[in-house]
Amino acid sequence: MKRLQLLAALWLTALAAVAQQAIFEKHDTRSPQLNADGTVTLRIKAPEATKVSVVGDCISGGRAEMTKEGDMWTYTTDALPAELYNYRFYVDGAEVQDAGNIERSRDVRSFMSTFIVSREEGDKGWLYQNHNVEHGDVSHVWYDSPTLGMRRRMSIYTPPGYDKGKAYPVLYLLHGAGGDEEAWLTLGRMAQIMDNLIALGKAKPMIVVTPNGNASDDAGPLETGLSKKEWPQKTYEESFPDIMNYVKEHYKIKKGAANTAICGLSMGGYHTFRISMLNPKAFGYMGLFSAAVRLDRSQKSLEEQLQEHPEAVEQLKALFDAQPKLYWIAIGKEDFLFGQNVALRSYLDKMHYPYEYYENEGGHIWRNWRIYLSMFAQRLF
Numbered sequence: 001m002k003r004l005q006l007l008a009a010l011w012l013t014a015l016a017a018v019a020q021q022a023i024f025e026k027h028d029t030r031s032p033q034l035n036a037d038g039t040v041t042l043r044i045k046a047p048e049a050t051k052v053s054v055v056g057d058c059i060s061g062g063r064a065e066m067t068k069e070g071d072m073w074t075y076t077t078d079a080l081p082a083e084l085y086n087y088r089f090y091v092d093g094a095e096v097q098d099a100g101n102i103e104r105s106r107d108v109r110s111f112m113s114t115f116i117v118s119r120e121e122g123d124k125g126w127l128y129q130n131h132n133v134e135h136g137d138v139s140h141v142w143y144d145s146p147t148l149g150m151r152r153r154m155s156i157y158t159p160p161g162y163d164k165g166k167a168y169p170v171l172y173l174l175h176g177a178g179g180d181e182e183a184w185l186t187l188g189r190m191a192q193i194m195d196n197l198i199a200l201g202k203a204k205p206m207i208v209v210t211p212n213g214n215a216s217d218d219a220g221p222l223e224t225g226l227s228k229k230e231w232p233q234k235t236y237e238e239s240f241p242d243i244m245n246y247v248k249e250h251y252k253i254k255k256g257a258a259n260t261a262i263c264g265l266s267m268g269g270y271h272t273f274r275i276s277m278l279n280p281k282a283f284g285y286m287g288l289f290s291a292a293v294r295l296d297r298s299q300k301s302l303e304e305q306l307q308e309h310p311e312a313v314e315q316l317k318a319l320f321d322a323q324p325k326l327y328w329i330a331i332g333k334e335d336f337l338f339g340q341n342v343a344l345r346s347y348l349d350k351m352h353y354p355y356e357y358y359e360n361e362g363g364h365i366w367r368n369w370r371i372y373l374s375m376f377a378q379r380l381f
Helices: 002-019 190-199 236-250 267-278 302-308 310-321 338-350 366-377
Strands: 040-045 052-056 063-065 067-069 072-076 083-091 094-096 104-107 110-117 137-145 150-158 170-174 207-211 260-265 285-289 326-332 356-360
Touching (some): 040 083, 083 366, 137 236, 170 267, 190 366, 267 285, 302 338, 326 366, 356 366
Parallel strands (some): 260 285, 326 356
Antiparallel strands (some): 067 072
8 A cells, every 4th residue: 555655645746746747848039139229129949940930910011030049039120010910930931929928918829929029108009918006807608599499609898997896887898800709808909998998997897798709609719620519590680789798687787888898800790780770779789890880791882781670771771760869980991891881881971871981001900900909998978
């Protein structure tokens, strides 16, 4: 018996040593290195490589060849404005992450290393960082969706002080195609944005709910084909009251449209467009970020689709008859969905439905969507 106990103790000791091995591994690569002149130096150790390049939104032109210095390959960017940046390396054609940088994120199926540049308090980079302010909490919860016939997962941010008993308004924040319930937390920096805006007094404390918008999946990441699931008979838009019912039952929220907002990017903008039409008195604030605006999968114009879907015309009328406090549309000039948003605005103008519009540079990118969330959150409640 003692011999077995000794063997077990030795096995556990060895297991613990292996588990802790990463703590003692040394990485002699300093990357990324933020320089005093505003540039950033990226490095990767690849002594046997013949060609190394770096790809990312911090690179002028999107891609650059790196220079070999001994065992190390380096590249220094131009001076960068305050922002969150992403990049990855290609070593002799093979995709490689930066071993010197533990910060990374996943966008659909692409992994990128990330870093943040900030020049001063309150700039975009500062807004996306953690600071010595009061922090909210993020929970990952499972809820029943009778409409879709499954238990599903979503992430919920509660503001600082939530545990003290006060009720708060709610923002439902929806991701785009390929994303999931963690996309706004990682790529969107939602928790940091909300913590910092609340601390600066620029946004009111609120609960932020980020559900999984893929109706066929219970949780992210999106199915990769390893398993096949039947597509639900009902749509995500039709199932949205299941989400709202869970939040009402499990969180201290202020009731009514004046205390309820919904917004989303791309596919999430489409969901916002349709969910608000199906629930015309539920939301006092709606935000469409680079939204896909359509009623069906045809290539017809929005005007033609509305003619073929008279129920949608009535739904939009009911939505604006309810006099929402804010219907906010935002999109970049180079966004491939720009034309759909022009068509939506044209129809709203024709019907004299009030909305606000924000247009900036850039395309269908997270850099814009973080800006839109930062702006929209300051307009709520």
